[in-house]
Amino acid sequence: MAQAADIEFYERLPLFEAFEGVADEANYRPLPEGWSLAVADIVDSTGAIAQGRYKSVNMAGASVISALMNGLDERNLPFVFGGDGALAAVPAALAAKARDVLAAAKTWVAEELGLELRAALVPVADVRAHGLDMRVARFKASEEVSYAMFSGGGASWAEAEMKAGRYQIEAAPPGTRPDLTGLSCRWNPIVARHGTIVSIIAVPGERGNGPEFQKLIGDIVALAEGEERGGHPVPEEGPEPRLSIQGVTIESRAVSPRGQRILAWPFIAVQSFLLFLCFRLGINFGPFDVKRYAHDLANNSDFRKFDDGLKMTIDVSIDRLRRIEERLKQGVAAGISRHGLHRQDSALMTCIVPSPMSRDHMHFIDGAAGGYAMAAKNLKATLSGAGRERADTRSAITP
Numbered sequence: 256m257a258q259a260a261d262i263e264f265y266e267r268l269p270l271f272e273a274f275e276g277v278a279d280e281a282n283y284r285p286l287p288e289g290w291s292l293a294v295a296d297i298v299d300s301t302g303a304i305a306q307g308r309y310k311s312v313n314m315a316g317a318s319v320i321s322a323l324m325n326g327l328d329e330r331n332l333p334f335v336f337g338g339d340g341a342l343a344a345v346p347a348a349l350a351a352k353a354r355d356v357l358a359a360a361k362t363w364v365a366e367e368l369g370l371e372l373r374a375a376l377v378p379v380a381d382v383r384a385h386g387l388d389m390r391v392a393r394f395k396a397s398e399e400v401s402y403a404m405f406s407g408g409g410a411s412w413a414e415a416e417m418k419a420g421r422y423q424i425e426a427a428p429p430g431t432r433p434d435l436t437g438l439s440c441r442w443n444p445i446v447a448r449h450g451t452i453v454s455i456i457a458v459p460g461e462r463g464n465g466p467e468f469q470k471l472i473g474d475i476v477a478l479a480e481g482e483e484r485g486g487h488p489v490p491e492e493g494p495e496p497r498l499s500i501q502g503v504t505i506e507s508r509a510v511s512p513r514g515q516r517i518l519a520w521p522f523i524a525v526q527s528f529l530l531f532l533c534f535r536l537g538i539n540f541g542p543f544d545v546k547r548y549a550h551d552l553a554n555n556s557d558f559r560k561f562d563d564g565l566k567m568t569i570d571v572s573i574d575r576l577r578r579i580e581e582r583l584k585q586g587v588a589a590g591i592s593r594h595g596l597h598r599q600d601s602a603l604m605t606c607i608v609p610s611p612m613s614r615d616h617m618h619f620i621d622g623a624a625g626g627y628a629m630a631a632k633n634l635k636a637t638l639s640g641a642g643r644e645r646a647d648t649r650s651a652i653t654p
Contacts, residue, residue, distance in 0.1 A: 261287065261290075261346030261347065261348055264284075264286075264287055264346075265331055265332075265333050265344075265391070265393070266331050268284055268391065268392065268393045269282070269393070270393050270401055271392065271394060272394075272395045274394065274476055274480075274485070274559060275472075275473050275476045275477065275480075276392075277392070277394065277404050277472065277476070277560075277565070278469040278470070278473045278561075279469070280390075280406065280469070282392040282404075283390035283391060283392045283404070283406050283407070284390060284392070285389065285390050285407075286344055286379050286389045286390070286391055287347075288379070288380065289346075289347030289379075289380070290344055290345060290346055290347060290378075290389075291344075291345045291347070291350045291353070291376050291378050291379060292342060292343070292344060292376070292377045292378075292379060292382070292389065292409065292410065292413045293319070293323060293342065293344075293345050293353050293357055293374070293375075294340070294341075294374065294376075294377060294410075294414055294417045294422075295316075295319045295340050295341055295342075295360065295372055295373060295374040295375075296316070296337070296339055296340025296341075296373055296414070296417070296418075297312055297315050297339040297340060297370050297371065297372060297373070297628075298370075298371040298372075300338075300340075300628045301625070301628055301629065301632050303370060304624070304625045304628055304629065308370075309603055309621075309623055309624065309625070309626075310440055310501055310603065310605075311368045311370060312339050312370070312628065313338060313339075313440070313603055313605045313619070313626075314368065314440050314505050314509070314605055315339070315368050315370050316336060316337060316338055316339050316340050316619075317341070317605040317606075317607065317619055318360055318363065318364060318438060318509065319340070319341040319343070319357070319360055319372070320332075320334050320336060320607065321433075321434075321436070321437060321438040321509075321607050322356050322357075322360045322363075322433035322434065322435060323345070323353060323356055325434035325435065326353075326355070326359075326433060326434055327345070327352055327353060327356065329349070332344070332345070333391050333393075333403035333405075335403060335404075335405060335410075335560055336557060336560075336605075336619040336621075337566070338454075338621040338626050338627030338631075339627065340414075342410055342414070342562065344379075344389070344391060344403070344405075345376070350376065354376050354424055356433055357424045358424050358425060358426055358427040358431070359427045359432060360372060360374065361424065361425075361427065362426045362427045362428070362430070362432075363432050363435070363509075366429070366430075367509070368505075373423075374417070374423070375413070375421070375422035375423055376424060377413040377416060377417070379409065382407075382408075382409035382412055383409075385412060387407055387408035387412050388406075388407030388408065388409055389405065389407050389409030389410065390406045390409075391403050391404065391405055392404040392561075394560075396555060396556070396557065397551065397554035399551060399554075399555060399614040400554075400555040400615055400616075400617055402557050402560060404560060404562070405561065405562050406464070406561065406563060407563070408464070408563055409563075410562050410563045411563040411564075430512075435509040435510065436510070436609065437607045437610075437616075438510075438605075438606075438607055439506045439606045439608055440501075440505050440506055440606065441506065441527050441530065442494055442603075442604045443494075444600075444601035444602065444603055444623040445488055445494045445602045445603075445604065445623075446495075446601045447488070447570050447601060447602075448490070448570055449482060449483065449486075449570050449572045450570075450571060450572040450573045450575075450576070451570075451571065451572075451573060451598050451599070451600070452488055452569070452570055452598070452599050452600065452601055452602045452622055452623070453568070453569060453576055453579075453596055453597070453598050453622075454566075454567070454568045454596065454597045454599075454621065454622040454629070455475075455565065455566070455569070455579070455583075455594065455595075455630060456564060456565070456566050456594060456595045456627065456630045456631055456634050457472065457475060457564055457565040457583060457586070457592050457593070457594040458564035458592065458593055458634065459563075459564065459591070459592060459593075460586065460587065460590045460591050460592045462589075462590045464563075467589070468591050471582065471583075471591055471592055472561075472565050474582050475565060475567075475582060475583065476559075476565070478575065478578055478579050479559075479569050479571065479575075481575065482569070482570070482571045482572065482575055485559075485569070486558075486567070486569030486570050486571045486575075487553065487569070487570065488556075488558055488568060488570040488602035488620055489552065489553045489556050489558070489604070489618070489620070490553065491550070491553050492546075492549055493534065493548075493549030493550070493552050493553055494552075494604065500524075503524050506523050507523050530611075534549065543611055543612065547614070548611065551616065552616070552618055555616060555617055555618055556604070556618040556620050557617065557618065557619050558602075558620035568602055568621055568626055568627070570602070576598075583596075587637075593637050593638055594634060594637070595629075595632065595633035595634025595635070595636075595637065596630055596633060597622055597625050597626060597629035597630040597633060599622045599623055599624035599626070600623070600624070601622075601624070602620050602621065602622060602623055603621050603622065603623040604618050604619065604620055605621070
């Protein structure tokens with residue numbers, strides 16, 4: 256276990272319950288000195304998505320969180336799921352162990368999912384040495400689960416450093432496996448009920464993360480809140496039960512090495528079938544309360560977050576999406592923000608369920624046809640376009 260002071264820092268952070276609080280800097284606290292940022296993403300995730308490998312990409316991203324929680328033995332680790340990657344803040348006492356966990360995750364993702372996981376461990380001290388900060392807040396998603404929100408610019412800087420090849424972690428030897436207990440992907444895509452599933456990323460523009468940007472975020476959240484359940488893609492009664500053979504196959508790769516998979520696959524398939532029957536028929540299985548589990552599943556889902564910018568995967572009407580896009584375009588025109596969006600017909604859910612009998616299971620929501628990865632690609636295109644526009648302007652006024 257980490258030193259008590261390190262653990263207690265995050266556990267003692269005040270919870271905020273209204274999601275618009277992500278735009279309020281008063282909810283954030285600086286990470287303690289000595290902490291590090293564990294950062295990871297999938298190389299060429301858009302290429303994998305183009306091949307239809309959405310589940311594998313999301314599973315790889317969630318595997319980083321699962322591996323760190325299990326490997327560091329810390330359920331209250333502050334993290335954020337990014338679709339094709341993840342970021343977690345690691346106390347100083349756990350940095351060496353986190354490095355080993357990330358190395359094992361790289362090997363597992365390569366061997367079992369056929370993807371390349373890029374990973375780095377970035378000291379928060381280096382973030383601050385470059386004039387940025389790393390602040391964290393705790394959003395209360397439900398009575399059982401809270402999620403970390405990050406601000407200060409440090410997360411974006413750390414990700415950029417990783418992609419530039421700095422702070423890199425090498426893969427562990429072949430056959431090394433992280434502990435991925437609880438990681439699952441048993442649900443089929445959740446079809447839009449209101450019109451469309453849209454993944455949105457909105458980040459500060461050239462005018463920075465000031466009051467204007469915070470107001471814009473509040474406006475976008477308020478527009479989404481006008482939809483049923485704030486645009487939550489998962490119905491209150493839980494997703495429609497369907498069997499996912501692909502999900503069973505991916506999960507069997509997470510819980511067992513190749514030589515033992517012949518036993519793991521049918522065991523997980525039977526579990527999934529029983530869960531399907533319980534949901535379909537509305538019946539309990541022993542102490543497993545299907546209605547309570549479905550209610551918790553919906554409430555515990557992580558479908559919106561703040562990670563140096565707003566990220567949401569929401570189910571909204573076409574008219575409401577038009578209004579959200581109009582407000583985002585106003586932010587671009589004023590130099591307040593930049594954004595990327597990606598529309599699709601359904602959402603995808605990847606889960607960490609340590610035990611079906613406990614109520615603190617976590618569920619990560621992304622778009623089922625690219626989601627955050629494609630929204631980030633579209634955001635990058637707008638940033639590049641803005642850079643070219645500024646360069647053209649400078650050229651035009653240079654004598």
